[in-house]
Amino acid sequence: MSGFQGRSIFKNAYRSDIIRLVIVCGGLYALLYFIEITFLQTKAGTGFFIENIKNKVLLPLDINTFFKQPWSLLSFGFLDLSFWTLFTNLIWLWLFGSIIEDLKGTNRVFPIFWFGFIFGGLVLLLVHAFGLSSQALFASTLGGVSAVAFASVAYRPKAIVYSIFNKGVPVYIFGIVFLAISIYFNMHSVPTLVLFFAGGLLGFLSQNVLHSFFEKVRTLFTNARSYFSSNDNFIKEKTRKQSSRLDALNIKINEITDKLNANGLENLSKEEIEILKFHNKL
Secondary structure, three states, X not given: OOHHHHHHHHHOHHHOHHHHHHHHHHHHHHHHHHHHHHHHOOOOOOHHHHHHHHHHHXXXXXXXXXXXXXXXXXXXXXXOOOHHHHHHHHHHHHHHHHHHHHHHOOOOHHHHHHHHHHHHHXXXXXXXXXXXXXXXXXXXXXXXXXXXXXXXXXXXXXXXXEEEOOEEEEHHHHHHHHHHHHHHHOOXXXXXXXXXXXXXXXXXXXXXXXXXXXXXXXXXXXXXHHHHOOOHHHHHHHHXXXXXXXXXXXXXXXXXXXXXXXXXXXXXXXXXXXXXXXXXXX
């Protein structure tokens, strides 16, 4: 990934699904940690916190318990119980998610991540029903991360992520490393491996068989965010109409930036890329 592409996340951080997921996953971990510390100072200890707060966002693998808190299927994949596990998973998310955001545009990583761990959770419930897992409660961001990783490799396996000794390293190499590390460190955890491969399968299918479905989901997410939050594109259009001092170059840059965020770098012409590069140097 070139330096120009990599800066797109930082420049438009408020639009990046990667940033949103880092905030959600990191914020949820920090919130639960500080609540647990608070309860630790009380006479009741952490028992109430674990039973009535923490366990409610974890996925019960027993189907009868799951039916008592079905919302956990939508939340368990945003949480890791270990800080370093969460940290490394978010690094992988950043690496693979950047390929999708740079080349295809924004509002695509979050749906893949979310549906990836939801599908993985459903497979986990099925596996537990057949007695292949004895774990009672489960939480991991690995399902969503693997979905994004497999989607990235399936979409553009030879996309250059990093350069070593002036030689580009394609994303599929990082995919192989991610696969090997995930299997090695989780070989004794059946639920984690099941979640990893189930999420990865959905991520892979999101770029071919399920491509049209995920594009519709992306449109739905985009419209929902525009409705419930300030619409930056609308503000820009309104500013253009009201301000007579806005010159043609700034209008062109705004249009190219909107096109970049919506459709990715590959949909820009050479002239548009040069205009953005010139603008970044100012």
